[in-house]
Structure formats: C-alpha cells, structure tokens
Amino acid sequence: MYIGIDVGGTFTDGVVLYEGRVIRWAKSPTKTDRIRESIEEVLGQLLPEQEGGKVSRIVISTTLITNLLVTNQIETAALVLIPGPGLNMLDFRLTEKEWILQGGIDFRGREIEAVDPSEIKEVGGQIYEQGIRKAAVVGKFCQRNPDQEIMVKSLLQKDYPDLEILMGHEVSGELNFPRRAVTTYYTLTTRQEWRKFAKEIAVVLQALNISVPVVVMKADGGTMSLAASLDAPCQTIFSGPAASTLGAFALTMDDKTSVVADIGGTTTDLALILEGKPLHASKGARIGDKFTHVKALAVRSVALGGDSTVRIKEGKISIGPDRQDKAACFGGSGPTPTDAFNVIGGGGIGNIGASRTTLASLCGGELSQVEKLAQSIVDHFIDRLEENVQSMMAAWEQEPAYKVWEIVNRRKVTIDRVIGIGAASPAIIPLLALRMGCEGFVNTYSTVGNALGAVVARPTLELHLHADTGQGVYCINGHRRKLEMPESFRISDAKQLAEEELEARAVTHGLTDYFKDREFYLEEQFNVIRGWSTTSRIFDLGISISPGVVKGYKGVKV
Amino acid sequence: MKPTGIVFFPAFDWGISPTHPEREERLLYTRDQLFEEGIMDLPQIVEYQPRMANDRDIARTHFCIPGVADQATDAHRISCGGALTIADAVMNAQIKNGFALVRPPGHHAMRVAHGNRGFCNINNEAIMVDYLRYHYGLKKIAIVDTDVHHGDGTQDIFWHDPDVLFISFHQDGRTLYPGSGFVQEIGGPLAQCSTINIPLPPGTGDQGILYVLDNLVLPILQDFKPDLIVNSAGQDNHYTDPLANMQFTAQGYAELNRRLAPDIAVLEGGYSVETALPYINMGIIMAMAGISYSNLYEPDYKGHRFEKQKAGSSIKMTVERLQNLWQIREALIDDTRKRQKEFYQQQKSIYYDTDGINEQQLETVRMCPDCMGYHTIDSHASLHSGDENHVFCISIPLKACLRCQGDAWNLYEDRKAKDDVYQALYMQDKVQDRFLRYSVRDGQEISFE
Ligand SMILES: [Zn+2]
C-alpha cells in the first residue's frame, strides 16, 4: 500500500494506491502555519482503520520551505562572500547581512589572492556583535577548490565556536556563484525549521503505526528520503507542480509530448513532458528575483484559475488574478471561468442554472446574452493559456547550446496532448485541446493527479564531476580529491569514477533499483594545449538518475 | 532599459586541428568564468541561441570557391549565424546592443574565399553588415576592428564601398601577421578614407589605445554618422597573448567598449585562453550592459608592471597623419574621379597561411559617375594539392545604378556564351539578392539560397 500526500497552498490532497488502483483519496484545506495537522487530517481520512502496518511507501510533497522563503520567514544568518575578481558584489546584494572578504580562486581551482586572517577576525566580530549565530561562507570557484572556504570557517569558529557555518562547496558543485551563495544561505536559514517538521512527521506516523521511512518530493520531479532532505531542505521547494507533472506522466505512461495544465483556484501551472521526459528549467528554481542551484522542472505559473474573479471593465473581460469565492455552480457567488466553461460545455459541473444567473449579472441581467458572454470568457481564458504554452515551447527551442552538434541536431517537437490536473480540468481541458489541435486527456484521477504523482515518483540522484589532470584533482559535487595517476587519466576513467560514486550514493540512499537507469547528461573533454602539445586534460561529466515512476508501477487502473 | 543580448557559442566540438590555437579549449575558461559569475542570470543580459547562416547570407558577401558549402562548415554557419541573431535582435529592438561571443572567427576572410586564412573561412562581421543593409535598409555602417591583427579580410570586402567605414587599429604590420594595414591603405579610388588603418608599435597599452580612440576613431565616427557601429572584437592586444606583443588589459578593453559604445560586438581573435579571455569577455559584456567593471582584473594584474604606458610620439604622429587625411577625403575622391579612365584595375596576390594557397587577383571596377560601380575579379588560386582554381566573379553593389546592373548582367551572359578559360563564373547581384554560380565545364548554373 502506497500513500502520497501533496500539501498545496489551498488544499492538501492524499491518495492510497494499492495493487495499481487508487483505492482512496482525500482532500482537506491546508492550514499554512500548521502543516503537520493538515497531513495528520488527510492521513486520518486515508487510513480510517488501523492499516498503518500495511503501508510500504509514503511520499510527502509540501510547500513548507517554499512558504518560508517567499514570505521571508527564514532565520537570520550572515552571508560571507569571497568573490575575487569579476562582478562587483557590492552592486548585487544577495541578502541583508552580507560581508565581502578578500581572497580569490580561479576557474582551475588555483588561489589567485589569499584570504586575510585579520579581516576574517574582524568580520567574525561584527557578525557576532549583531547577534547572528549562523553564517553561509561562499567563495567563487570554491567548488573547484574549497580551501579558502574551509580556512574562513575554521578561523571564524576558532573565535566563535557556537557559530553555525555552512560552506558553498557543501551545497553545490555546479558553476554559478550567486546561485550557490543564495542556495547555501537558504539552506542554512531553513534547515532548522525543516528538521523540526521531520521530527513532527515521525511522531505522526509512529502514532499511525507506519514504520517505513518517509520520502519527500523534490522540485526536480523525483524524491529523496526524509533523512537525506535534512541537509537539503531547499530541494523540496516547488514540489507541488513537480508532483502534478509526475502525476500527469503516471496517468499516461507513454513517450508522447504533452503539456501538463494543473488548474487550481487562482493559478494554472503549466509544465512540459517532452517525448515522455519532464522538462527541467535551464536555470534552476527561482525564488523572487533570485535563481538557485535547486534543479526544478520548467513550470510556468499563470494567474488564471477555475475560481478567478471575472470582471468586465470598459467592455473588456478581465480574469483574476484574485479569487472572491467558489464558482457559482458549486454554491459560490461567482462569476468564475468555471461557470463560463460550465455554460459552454452544456453543464455537467454543478448547478448550471447558478452559472447562468451569475453570468447574467455581468451583462445587465440579459439572459439572452449569457451564451455569448460565456464564450468570450472561455476564449479569453483559452487564449491566455495557449499563448503561455507557445511561449514556453519557444523558450525551450531557443535555449542556448554550446556545441555544433547540438545546434545542427536541434530537436523540434510538436505537442501531442494536453493533460489536465486539478478540479477544474474536466471542464477546461477539452476546449484547450480543441484550440491547440491536439488530444485532451482528463480522467477520474485528474483531480488528485498531484498526490498520485507524489505516490509513484521514483527517487532521483545527480552528480557532477570535474577533473583537471593538470591540477591533479577531481571534484564531485564540490568535494575535491586527488587523482591517483593524473598523466594517464582518460575520459573512461572519469566516467568510471562518476559511476562508482553514483552507485555508492545509490546504495546509501537505498535506491539501487534505479542505478541501472543512470544516464550521462553531460560529457565534455578538453585537451589543455600549451605551446603546441597537450599538457593535461579537463573533464566535465554529469550523471543522473532522472525522474520516472517507481519500480513495479505500470499505470493506474481506472 | 533594454538588456544586452549575448550569443555565446564556444563550439566545444570544433577545432582547426587538435593543437591549433583555434581549438575546442579556446572559450572553455571564458565559459567557466561567465557561468560562475552568473552574469547571464542578470536582468541586464539576455542570452540567445545562434541560428545557422544559410548559403544566401554567405553568398551575399563572399565568392566561395567552388561553392558555399566548401568554405562554410556547420561551425562557420553557426558562428556567423550568431552574429546575424544578434543583428536581428538589435534591429527588432529586443536588445539595446549585443555581443556575438562566437568562434570560429572571420576578419581575415576576404571577398573571394578559396580556403582558410588566418584561422578564418568566412567573414562574420562582413556577412552581418551586408545582411543588415539588405534586410533592414541600413545605409551607413562603421566597423571598428580592435583585434591586434589587421582585419585585412574585412578591408578587402569593403575596400570600394563608401558606405561602410572600416577602421582597424592593430600591431604594426612590419612586426605581425598579416603584414598589412598601413596608414596609406585608405580604400578604393571612389571610397578613399572609408578605410582607416592605424598601425601601432608593439608594446602599446591601455593609454595608447584609448588615445587613438579619443583622438581619431571617435571624431571620425562623429563625422561619418553611421546608422550602426560594429566592434570586430579581437582580444589579442592583451599583454599575455602568445601571438602578439601588446600591453592592453581587461580594464582597457572594458573602457574601450564603454567609450566606443558599439551596437554590436563580434568576437575575433585572442589566444591567451586562460589569462586574458575570461576577463576580457567579462569586461566587454559588463561595459556593453552598463555594469560596473571596477572589480574586474586579471589575476596577475596587480603585480604586473605595464611599460610604455603613455601614448608615444609615433602613435601621436600616426593619429595626426590620419586626421589630416580624413579632413581632405572629399577632395581626394573628386580629384581621383577626374583622372580615372572608365575602368580601374588592380593586381593583388593573396596568401592563405592556414591552407597554403597562393591566389592572384585582377580586380576591375567601373568608375561610374552614378554609383560605386560594378566589380569583377579574375581569381587564380594554386592550391596546396597542386590543383588550380581559375574563376571569374562579378559583383553588383547594393546601390548600383541601372546601367551598371545591366552591363554586369550582359558581361555575365557574354562570358557564359564564350568557351572560356575559367572553371566557373559567379554572379553576385546584391540589388536583386541573387547569387549564381555557372560551371563552365558542364554548363550547369546553380543559385545559392
Ligand atoms: Zn587577431
């Protein structure tokens, strides 16, 4: 018995999957500041009898960290940067409490400027005096040489042993210093809250006699163990849309190209599944105006939902971005897009009479005008969704590429299908599909597609290896080690190292079942030529176990 | 404020040969630096994917021998297409300016292209300039070539064109490849002073180059009033470049771009891949995007002793000579026009260092009173393999008068009818945007599309 729970902004959804069937689902309003209670309540509905012992997998997707970040309810910490030459970080403040240190590492991990111990001492004093007890220490190119970060940490902690420090190279091995700084800072300032949540969940599950380890949903469309998430809480942001996208895939299970439209109350989240593979955002998850190193699916949030308020201003229709009430057909006051779709679709969702009445109120009570008005609202809604789908596709097609091969063999795909997720999707998806000239897919489980996605999402794992034989070192996700025999080190050796490391991690995280599905998504080799001969080699490899469904899942029976 | 557009195309899977300076590794550290800085994430920057230049784009500028596909590989088409992508974005007002950070380079590729010269097969800026004039109707364009080598290819292409101002400053041709670019090279008889060459002594640094910029380049640009300024942005003036001997710094490059304010910059040479390129490329992007470069410097910059910093007397003399020439440019052209016969002829011999080709050209230009005149080029190339290529090329400029257009087409048809000495005839009609190759041997005519 598998359980999936998606704690969304408005509702918490849950499903129980048993022998390929969704045997139960539940929905309950989310209590934003008491997420534990929301989960407890849904679990109570999902497991009415004492069935905790039968649960063999439980996956939770939650907005907890997303909420902390977007509402800025994070803990106070100092951000200590070692930028070296380049952008002047004084012009690009990333956080409120920020210090910039001397020092510098270059792209090959060579020290180009030393850190200054007396400056570090002074900065430590200033941080401590302000009552700050946490510091993120991040250097440019620290993922190629963490020595300066380690030095700063040890000097700071020598004077202030109770200062909690997180270093950039512990968080990401990818290029992009500002994203690494932001991600390190956010990790440090949310992990205490996340650890508290993890403890609470353990108590809840224990009370229900669920003994299997909890798994949490990540932004990249995969899962990780709750234990692993304790050090990487930021991976859980935007896991809701990721769960929906996986849910859409789990409902269809083929290699078609689809748009996933998760239509909520006031927003529609659009995602793409290209030839059966969920598309990732090229720049990582974005919080406010800041990019992070959190790998996330490419999701576009459009301020348009089933319950958005419809108004007429100077003869023009406007939809949203706010919500005033439920759709009239569901007993609300309306008028909403759901009411318009209800009228055009010939009813079938709630009370069609109520939909007509509320729409009539927009056109001076003229019942004869209702059909026309409803059509205009529907057109407006569909237009905006379609525009957004097209511009997402265009953005994907226009993504930069750095090799001749990639440009020459540029993929061109056409959209085969729109998959609807969310309560309003049965009314809206058929018309959107008609407009886009493709198949529309909605089924019984569309309304709980997000929780279904969580329940079947498989774990993902990713690892980046950078090796520089000239420097005699290699770095895996920011951790540097010595190369045994740099002179004879070749790409096959690099690939072997990456695979061994991935396998070791797969074993640690209990996902050996999926190791066979690993793929190299990046394979670069450069000869370093000095004079007219090769003096050394540089390798960049990326290997991953990408999103998919858990072993044994073959699709849901309707 | 609109953003600055970047096409970054490092061609990580293309090199002339594994150990050649123009190799896969060239922009690796630039990639690392740009990506680690996260500069592409800033709202001031927007990154574009390059498109591929098609045969027509290339044939509008070059006579590729025997055909476009023989000179332009996929890598060349993408590099050139990167410049065209930026050009479109500038013209469609999506960006305020743009930088095509692309390789392979192009500024040594001449109008007739038999092979690779100075690491170049096709000329990215020249193709972009002709594209901008044809598709967007731009009238006057200025190209400022800031590569340490003389941009002899670009000079050759626009030699007779009074509407394209080509200014190149470079290390003195007596001390560096390609051995040209002297003060007296000022353009064809009807386009005098639309080519300006500023040879600089080895060792010239930031102050010397900025002196030339402030006292010569910027005033000339002000007089010329171009619709668009292109920086042919080589980076081999840097003090660590292995192929040249100048003393320019990343700060200097950034300052140059701030003052020049080009609409479009296109990367050319620069082979100090670790110690210069990552920092210069950052500098150019920062300057174009209006981002402070106060914290930009090379790792060894602080300890480096920059000698010969001040602009020396030889630079000042060169500048003065060119200032004087520029003042009398109209008189020079009037005078030449009076003395010339109907056709002007010029013999040229061109060496292709990379491919070992010797080419002899006889160029003929009609001294038309109504336009810049149609051109013909009789080109005879001896290839490294021992093969010979002998071709005849006709070019009708974009603003050719009706008489020149008609006469040029008659000449083409006449030659086709004759049993000629040539292997092929080429027609480049920039007015109709039609580009043809006629094979004398089999009588086949193809059109480059
Ligand atoms: Zn050069």
Ligand SMILES: [Zn+2]
């Ligand atoms: Zn004429």
